[in-house]
Amino acid sequence: MGQISRNDMAGILNSGDPQVLQELLQAADKCRRENAGEKVYLRGLIEFSNYCDRNCFYCGLRKNNRRLERYRLGKDEIIKLAMLAFASGYHSICLQSGESDDPLEVDFLVEVVREIKELSREADEHALGLGITLSVGELEYRQYERLWEAGAHRYLLRIESSVPELFESIHPPSQRLEQRIECLRALKDIGYQTGTGIMIGLPGQTVEHLLRELEFFRREDIDMLGLGPYIPHHAAPLSKVKAGPLDPYLTTLKILALCRLTMPDINMVASTALQSIAPEGLRMGLKAGANIVMPVLTPEIVRDNYYLYEQKQYKGAEELAAEISSCGYVLGLWEWGDPLHYKKTNP
Ligand code: SAH
Ligand code: SF4
Numbered sequence: 001m002g003q004i005s006r007n008d009m010a011g012i013l014n015s016g017d018p019q020v021l022q023e024l025l026q027a028a029d030k031c032r033r034e035n036a037g038e039k040v041y042l043r044g045l046i047e048f049s050n051y052c053d054r055n056c057f058y059c060g061l062r063k064n065n066r067r068l069e070r071y072r073l074g075k076d077e078i079i080k081l082a083m084l085a086f087a088s089g090y091h092s093i094c095l096q097s098g099e100s101d102d103p104l105e106v107d108f109l110v111e112v113v114r115e116i117k118e119l120s121r122e123a124d125e126h127a128l129g130l131g132i133t134l135s136v137g138e139l140e141y142r143q144y145e146r147l148w149e150a151g152a153h154r155y156l157l158r159i160e161s162s163v164p165e166l167f168e169s170i171h172p173p174s175q176r177l178e179q180r181i182e183c184l185r186a187l188k189d190i191g192y193q194t195g196t197g198i199m200i201g202l203p204g205q206t207v208e209h210l211l212r213e214l215e216f217f218r219r220e221d222i223d224m225l226g227l228g229p230y231i232p233h234h235a236a237p238l239s240k241v242k243a244g245p246l247d248p249y250l251t252t253l254k255i256l257a258l259c260r261l262t263m264p265d266i267n268m269v270a271s272t273a274l275q276s277i278a279p280e281g282l283r284m285g286l287k288a289g290a291n292i293v294m295p296v297l298t299p300e301i302v303r304d305n306y307y308l309y310e311q312k313q314y315k316g317a318e319e320l321a322a323e324i325s326s327c328g329y330v331l332g333l334w335e336w337g338d339p340l341h342y343k344k345t346n347p
Contacts, residue, residue, distance in 0.1 A: 003261075004258070004262065009258055010207055010208075012258070013255075013258075021250065024257045024258075025257055025284075027257070029288075031260055031264050032264070035265050036291050039330050039331070039337065040291055040292070040324045041291065041332040041336075042332070043092045043292060044092070044094070045272075045294040045295065045296045046078055046081050046094070047298040047303070047306040048097050049098060050302075050306050050307070052100070053099055054099045054175060056160075056171055056175070056236075057169075057236060058232075058239075058309075061307070065236070070305070073298075075112055078112050079115055079116055083120065083123070084297075085130070089333035089334050090333070092130065092132070092154075093130055094132075094133040094134070094154075095134055098137070103143075105136075106146065109134070109147060110150045116132060117132065117150065117151030131154065131336040132151060133156055133195075134152045134155050138183045144183075148191065152192070154192060154195065154223075155187045155192040155193070155194055156196075156197075156224065157195070158227070159177075160198055161199070162213055162216035163209045163212050163213065166202065166204065166205060184196055184220060193338060193339060195222060195224030195226055196217065197225050197227035197228070197269075198213050199229070199273075200229050200246065201229050201247060201248025201249075201252070202230045205246055207246070214258060217259065217263065222266065223339040224269070224292075225263070226268075226271055227256070227259075227269075228271030228274045229249055231273055231277055249281070252285075254288075256285060256288035256290055260289025265344065266339050267338075269293070270290035271294075273308075282315070282320070283326075286327055286329055293320055295315070295320050
């Protein structure tokens with residue numbers, strides 16, 4: 001795997017020595033500057049609905065969480081937010097929601113994507129318009145294809161864990177790992193820039209599991225990675241299971257760095273969960289090799305109801321921009337910032 005052996009990776013992941021972490025981050029930062037450059041690209045995140053038909057054991061949006069106030073943004077509101085993002089120089093957005101069984105939701109999203117694409121193309125001298133990432137869970141092949149035809153070109157579907165026993169310990173039996181893998185392959189087949197990822201520090205997750213996750217990312221030849229620490233939510237059953245053995249924050253930094261070193265040309269997100277779990281999460285995530293940040297554009301009036309985990313923190317766009325430049329990176333505005341990996345594999 002890359003130039004680091006499996007044994008070396010295990011040694012790094014098992015080590016509690018701050019010097020080991022320091023050296024790892026330095027190596028990842030060097031590798032990132034050489035291969036992915038010093039730019040950090042923004043994806044304006046619009047969490048357009050918190051309705052969900054699934055029951056993931058870790059997530060506050062799960063269907064059985066009856067206490068959560070549900071919301072769904074209207075088409076015009078989503079388009080307005082997207083166009084505002086475009087005018088401010090974010091040339092990519094990500095539309096995210098819970099997962100729905102209702103095919104009408106896909107019809108709705110197809111319309112939204114098509115209109116955003118048309119309007120932003122008209123407003124763009126290069127006629128490229130906004131880059132649109134979707135993250136709405138598992139759909140059928142034809143549904144992914146319709147969204148692609150409407151103008152979406154990236155998709156984020158975290159595998160959550162590719163290790164069968166771990167996946168099964170955090171999902172009800174109706175949610176199947178094979179199905180999720182099939183979805184990832186469908187997305188790649190259609191032509192999407194495909195992103196996946198996992199949660200780190202899940203109860204019972206071990207170093208051996210993480211080494212297998214790293215192998216999975218490489219095997220699936222992914223273009224983008226969105227991973228972050230697991231943070232419990234009081235209304236989700238996994239919060240009742242004993243934590244550990246891994247430290248979610250430090251292990252996330254190590255995994256980001258190992259991913260940058262072994263997959264130098266992919267795009268990697270410094271996730272909101274990473275920013276939420278520690279005050280220096282964003283900066284450390286960038287130093288570990290992340291080159292994407294997703295400022296939350298969801299309107300404040302509903303934002304708190306997109307309650308995936310406790311203590312979700314939001315940083316304003318200006319604060320994010322200041323932090324990004326203060327650690328020596330350059331904001332990549334007015335461009336899509338596609339993963340070099342995708343460009344190489346889809347010339
Ligand atoms: N419903 C879609 C997208 C929205 S959920 C889907 O599941 O793919 C987005 C991500 O939030 C999930 O992929 C999961 O990794 C993350 N998430 C959910 N609950 C979390 C928790 N308790 N801690 C950390 N991340 C969580
Ligand atoms: Fe729904 Fe996604 Fe949360 Fe699972 S992780 S309950 S699919 S929003």
